[in-house]
Amino acid sequence: xxxxxxxxxxxxxxxxxxxxxxxxxxxxxxxxxxxxxxxxxxxxxxxxxxxxxxxxxxxxxxxxxxxxxxxxxxxxxxxxxxxxxxxxxxxxxxxxxxxxxxxxxxxxxxxxxxxxxxxxxxxxxxxxxxxxxxxxxxxxxxxxxxxxxxxxxxxxxxxxxxxxxxxxxxxxxxxxxxxxxxxxxxxxxxxxxxxxxxxxxxxxxxxxxxxxxx
Amino acid sequence: xxxxxxxxxxxxxxxxxxxxxxxxxxxxxxxxxxxxxxxxxxxxxxxxxxxxxxxxxxxxxxxxxxxxxxxxxxxxxxxxxxxxxxxxxxxxxxxxxxxxxxxxxxxxxxxxxxxxxxxxxxxxxxxxxxxxxxxxxxxxxxxxxxxxxxxxxxxx
Numbered sequence: 001x002x003x004x005x006x007x008x009x010x011x012x013x014x015x016x017x018x019x020x021x022x023x024x025x026x027x028x029x030x031x032x033x034x035x036x037x038x039x040x041x042x043x044x045x046x047x048x049x050x051x052x053x054x055x056x057x058x059x060x061x062x063x064x065x066x067x068x069x070x071x072x073x074x075x076x077x078x079x080x081x082x083x084x085x086x087x088x089x090x091x092x093x094x095x096x097x098x099x100x101x102x103x104x105x106x107x108x109x110x111x112x113x114x115x116x117x118x119x120x121x122x123x124x125x126x127x128x129x130x131x132x133x134x135x136x137x138x139x140x141x142x143x144x145x146x147x148x149x150x151x152x153x154x155x156x157x158x159x160x161x162x163x164x165x166x167x168x169x170x171x172x173x174x175x176x177x178x179x180x181x182x183x184x185x186x187x188x189x190x191x192x193x194x195x196x197x198x199x200x201x202x203x204x205x206x207x208x209x210x211x212x213x214x
Numbered sequence: 215x216x217x218x219x220x221x222x223x224x225x226x227x228x229x230x231x232x233x234x235x236x237x238x239x240x241x242x243x244x245x246x247x248x249x250x251x252x253x254x255x256x257x258x259x260x261x262x263x264x265x266x267x268x269x270x271x272x273x274x275x276x277x278x279x280x281x282x283x284x285x286x287x288x289x290x291x292x293x294x295x296x297x298x299x300x301x302x303x304x305x306x307x308x309x310x311x312x313x314x315x316x317x318x319x320x321x322x323x324x325x326x327x328x329x330x331x332x333x334x335x336x337x338x339x340x341x342x343x344x345x346x347x348x349x350x351x352x353x354x355x356x357x358x359x360x361x362x363x364x365x366x367x368x369x370x
Contacts, residue, residue: 072275073244075331141339
């Protein structure tokens with residue numbers, strides 16, 4: 001009897017149910033968008049909270065900035081951030097994120113700055129291996145990894161070593177994490193060795209950074 | 215009036231190239247939208263207009279690059295002139311032939327840019343050099359029909 005009643009009301013109220021279903025579908029679509037927005041906001045919230053906590057803990061003077069544009073072509077690696085001279089940012093300042101070194105400011109306008117990332121080939125960072133204090137020069141390659149050059153044949157370096165900025169660097173403060181050694185090889189001459197470094201910072205997907213104010 | 219709209223298109227394409235989403239960048243390579251534009255200008259506008267806007271597009275691109283030397287301004291003007299000469303010699307009406315010309319221009323631009331970087335003493339591994347060269351050029355050529363359509367509408 002209940003089943004018959006339900007089927008009959010389904011037929012009688014067919015139009016009303018159809019309209020209601022359409023309205024509910026629209027509502028589901030809207031809620032799905034809202035959910036996606038909220039998810040994005042939540043992720044942003046977690047990132048910003050991490051940045052805030054890092055800024056509070058860090059002994060360095062930091063200015064937080066957001067990435068607003070990326071490299072114009074594949075032959076250079078840079079980003080544009082939304083802070084400039086008005087926030088006391090000038091060319092030559094080091095840029096980091098929560099994971100490690102990102103690059104340096106190469107140009108600053110009032111409200112924006114261009115940051116050359118550490119994987120740009122024109123970057124040369126004086127660096128040392130944290131464990132053995134072995135020094136070398138880290139260069140960008142435009143690829144996902146960096147190269148640490150001018151390592152002597154008997155260099156104290158192994159896979160998994162962390163590489164940090166050295167005190168010889170004129171631009172970067174000492175001790176900033178650059179990345180981790182993932183491979184070691186010899187160059188063509190056989191006189192020097194090189195190490196492949198995986199950058200600590202996610203250079204292809206950075207969204208927020210800190211500029212170090214000296 | 216239409217010619218002034220080209221300035222807007224240059225600005226829009228430059229902006230698009232700057233904010234090109236990461237998920238649309240294959241191996242960190244993105245298309246050279248301004249290069250497509252200058253090739254399209256030769257096909258749909260007169261020579262003088264094409265060269266003037268090629269110089270503006272080149273200057274715009276150079277303004278956003280870290281290199282000091284205005285390489286793209288020179289290259290874009292040269293490509294504009296050479297494609298104009300080519301269009302007087304052979305019939306370039308079919309879209310895929312036009313895309314092939316964009317591919318050649320993109321390959322040459324990328325080779326010269328890459329060699330200029332290497333010439334300045336910087337080291338780029340061969341694999342990354344070839345990757346940037348080939349993927350960027352093919353990506354540029356693949357997107358060229360869209361920019362051609364836009365410029366054709368403007369010229370009509």
